[in-house]
Amino acid sequence: MNIFRLCGDMSHLAAIIILLLKMWKTRSVAGISGKSQILFATVFTARYLDLFTSFISIYNTCMKVFFIGTVYFTIYLIYMKFKATYDSNHDSFRVEFLIVPVGGLAFLVNHEFAPLEIIWTFSIYLESVAILPQLFMISKTGEAETITSHYLFALGSYRALYLCNWIYRYYAEGFFDLIAVVAGVVQTILYCDFFYLYITKVMKGKKISLPA
């Protein structure tokens, strides 16, 4: 463990807590993409299949349980409890255009042609594009609530911090995982446009409103 990865995990944790607080406090899921949350649930389920078979540390297990638990709870809030506030018209990204290519790529490009490894690779590739339905929804509605912007900023920062973690681990431990790094770079690049808006607007107390 290193400071970059710890900050990355804390940023990820913060993003999930911000999202849950937004939903619980406002009792609304307006502006939140249920499709992105479904993709995140798929990512965590596919990545943490080894939850019960390989024990890394208490921290690792607790975080995995928390991530899986909260993402399914978020889906429950969106599609059941606060269903009335879910904006399905604007959450119209065709996720099959993500899942099929990512699934195919995981078969073709992986570290080892073994079931668990391919499923892990699929989760890595899928995570890098899982935010697209959410960003697409914001571009369609033309704006994002400030709390949703904080959620996205924390979520985007987590993988950016993981990139720093991989640089550190390369020099400190000689650890290098090309698949995770390339997917992490793609994932972080997808947030750049949003990061720019967040820093130039939200930090000055304005709301993010894209030209619709």
Add this chain to the structure above:
Amino acid sequence: EENQKPKDEL
């Protein structure tokens, strides 16, 4: 190549 090490990252 073989797995370099267990997946210790989240």
